[in-house]
Amino acid sequence: MRLSQSCVGAAESAALCRVIEHGYLGMGTESIAFEAALADFLGVPAEHVAAVATGTAALHLACQAVCPRGSAVLVPSLTYVAAFQAITAAGCQPVPCEVLPHTCTLNYHDAAQRLAALRAHKASPPVSAIMPMTYAGNPYELDSLHHFAAQHGLRVLTDAAHAFGSKHKHRLVGSFGDITCFSFDGIKNITCGEGGAVVCSSAQDCQRIRTARQLGVQGDSAARAAGKRILDPEVDEQGWRYHLSNLHAAVGLVQLARLLPEFAPKRKALAARYCQNLQDVPHCSLLHSHEQDDIVPHIFALRIVAQQPALRDSLRQALAAAGIESGIHYKPCHLLARFGKGTPALPVTEMLYSQLISLPLHPNLSLEDIDQVCTILKTVLLRAR
Ligand SMILES: Cc1ncc(COP(=O)(O)O)c(C=O)c1O
Incomplete structure (x- = not known):
């Protein structure tokens, strides 16, 4: 008996065949449709969602967009190594924090003590953000945590890899808060095969993330949404090849429709x-x-x-x-x-x-x-x- 497993079948196969027959496998109409469907599901504006290649890419892009290089990020140690690697990939320093034993989610009182200790020492890096993780799908205390972060001038990058479809106080995770990152890898609540998404509370942050996911090429996401390619690219920031392909997005669209009735x-x-x-x-x-x-x-x-x-x-x-x-x-x-x-x-x-x-x-x-x-x-x- 497997610990976890993808739940895919005929509908996902048909979606993949449709993309293959259409002939464009890279980022295109399916990717844009998946982004729009995620926004619709969460009840947020479409320009606040960026679909990306993996959950790790989502965390990396989110950190790069809002955490200055050299700053520190408070993060529970009891998490997938993807979070720590994403923080260091963005040139930041993870500050491992304790979790609560009854939920395994971030103990923000412990995080507050570490924040105070760091801020008391001039030589410490500035702390820019906190990255709670919704362990086992549980968004426990996410609202109090946002309150704490606002009081201390921290951005909140929620690693919601486990929590797609979960609600906190009757609101879907991703529909509130600062920045939320999802993973749609093979075994998540919904899968694209591999995939992820960043959901931002501001269209401006999302725009930066969309540009960075397309190797930093300005306007590339918007051009692809219109079925065009940029022939005279301009780049002024570090970017990555982190977009979500049509093939992966087509699987994600089917899975999203199956979440509430089945999964x-x-x-x-x-x-x-x-x-x-x-x-x-x-x-x-x-x-x-x-x-x-x-x-x-x-x-x-x-x-x-x-x-x-x-x-x-x-x-x-x-x-x-x-x-x-x-x-x-x-x-x-x-x-x-x-x-x-x-x-x-x-x-x-x-x-x-x-x-x-x-x-x-x-x-x-x-x-x-x-x-x-x-x-x-x-x-x-x-x-x-
Ligand atoms: C808590 C957590 N964060 C981040 C990730 C990274 O997501 P991905 O595998 O899509 O890169 C995962 C994936 O397992 C995860 O469980």
């Missing part, structure tokens, strides 16, 4: 079944996100809290022996050689790294599959009591 209810039902099965099982500590109907869960992560430090790993072995994949989201970035090798220490994050386990979650699974995973979990955990 979101399925993911919610599977996560609810896990919660039902595991709520009273010893050593299982469920995350807060699992209780919320507004969340489209991207992963199902929980904590194994026990005296025996090896229990989480024995559990993973028992699942593997039954042919069931499990995962750990994530190895904290501050433990990686490139990003500090464990300095400074982040005790909560390091504790979570030893406790977290992610169980299979994708729309191809059935409720019976979830019961099978839970039976193994219960057997191992009840034995360990």
Whole structure:
């Protein structure tokens, strides 16, 4: 049983064939249509959305657009390394922060302390932004975090790779706030195969991002939207080849239409079944996100809290022996050689790294599959009591 999986079929194949028959595979009408469909879904103006090649590209472009080179960005260490690499690719410095144990989302009180410490020292880089991550699809405290950022003059670049379709206080993630970055890689809530998007609260930021995604060629996005090419290019900023192709966008358009009728209810039902099965099982500590109907869960992560430090790993072995994949989201970035090798220490994050386990979650699974995973979990955990 796979931990995660693309959920694609005949409709996606037909869309790909249509693009191939039409003959233009690069960025063009499908890419523009996908951008417009995303804007429509989120209820934001079309000129506030930039569809891009990957979620990592979205984060990189967002940082480059609003964080001066040499500035620092507050970011949870418990995230995918894409976030840290995107920050350094933009010439900035990631400042790893703690997360909250019950949600695994950024602890902004911890971020506030790190911000104060940095600002107290003249030699420290200026802090320009904060990059919360919607762990498992949970936009927990995003509004308070924006409030905190506004008070301290920080931009908010939300890494919403896990949260496409999730809502915070009845508003879709991406429909409010400063800048939101999505990933549409193969296993996300919707996929383009590979893809991503940046959603900006200002058309001006979005324009810069659209230009930077087209190698910095001014007006190239608008020209392609009109089916034209720029023959006399002008470039005055660093850009990248980060556009979304027609092929990928065509898959994304089909997937977007499937999110609300198929994927979101399925993911919610599977996560609810896990919660039902595991709520009273010893050593299982469920995350807060699992209780919320507004969340489209991207992963199902929980904590194994026990005296025996090896229990989480024995559990993973028992699942593997039954042919069931499990995962750990994530190895904290501050433990990686490139990003500090464990300095400074982040005790909560390091504790979570030893406790977290992610169980299979994708729309191809059935409720019976979830019961099978839970039976193994219960057997191992009840034995360990
Ligand atoms: C939290 C998080 N951020 C960023 C990314 C990067 O997205 P992509 O793989 O589309 O580059 C991912 C992808 O797995 C992710 O899970």
